[in-house]
Amino acid sequence: MSTNQPLARHTLEAKYRRATIGNWILGAIAVFLGIVVLAQTLTGQSPTTGTSVAAESADGAQTTGGDMEFVRREADDPKAIGDVDAPVVLTEWIDLRCPFCASFSRDTLPVLIEEYVDTGRVRIEFTDVAYFGEQSEDAQIAAQAAANQDKYVDYITAVFDAAPDSGHPDLTREVLIDFAEQVDMPDMEKFTADLDDPQIRAQAEAETRNAQQLGVTATPFFVAGQAALSGAQPVATFREYLDEALAAVE
Template structure:
């Protein structure tokens, strides 16, 4: 009985994630101009977003006027920080991206300490798979870790051992080893989830949504109606987030 209830809860959680993905994919195309503008700046700084897409306060818990791919869902395993934080920093990341690894190792811990832990910013992750089949498998693996509440720990384990140049080699057996390092409690379940069709479909939908958006390089960020690309220095992120917080009032 207990296992059947747990399975039902997992299925409900997957359905909620699929609904969030559908909402984001439907709105994300409108935001294309932001990303193209950011790419034209070659990652030198934040670029203001045009109006829309926005959603009402009743849609998925996000606030009126907020971009539709901001989730603000309590218990979201791919997010960290207060669900009611003034600002949500949305990040697109690929687990084989060396610059994503740099951000995760050097910048994310500072942002969590200075902005997330103080209740100013919430961080929500969208996975992409831009570097081949292993990127796709790694995105599924990260979601499998998220199923057991170890999403950020899994990302940290992968990025900690990423090469300084080139793309990490992430075969199946290494993904399982990273899950163990990340403290995923049930490795047998994690291994089975690597073949879960629902998790793979959710990862594929996230990736295709980013492609439609025009996110052609990662890491990529959106906060407070402006975008930022690349593994920028911490000073750039502080300026970027401080401006978004000030705008949020």
């Protein structure tokens, strides 16, 4: 994803390469509509049904309102980093096969951790979705299996660090298990068993449905305070975005 708007980012790179100018325009419109759906949901209005993944990039920014019910603020949350009482929570929706998520994780996230998380000003909470097929869902389940052993952040970081510069990584079962070994998963037997747990799969499917109902049509998608942002934006864009969210609560 490579733009800024209220939280979104998705569509197969191959589709983009084949797209005509008309398809680009239609994709941009679809993303915009998805963002509007999210804003409507957050402000208590009725969202449009059947929200679908439309693109992996979008432009623009938008302010939202209402209670952020997806903000967890749980002290022992394995899918979060930072002070539970930080003034601002940045929620990020990710797909482990999303190339833009990998770019954000490698290039931007370390800077935000140093400047905002380590200083106690921002907490980051991750939510997994599966927008790129069966392997995305398998990876989503593997991420939860890692979270069950408090290895979530290590695991997703390892996956994103190894991702190709473009395109979607091939995350087979064997590869997912290899990543678990790389991050020294405490109990590999439990990890592999969790990959086949139907309850974890059902939880993963529910997370994806919830994201779609919110209007998260692409990844990475972000919400901080009352505003949303989409795509692997430059560090400067995230600084401005987070500074505005912090200023709103001061």
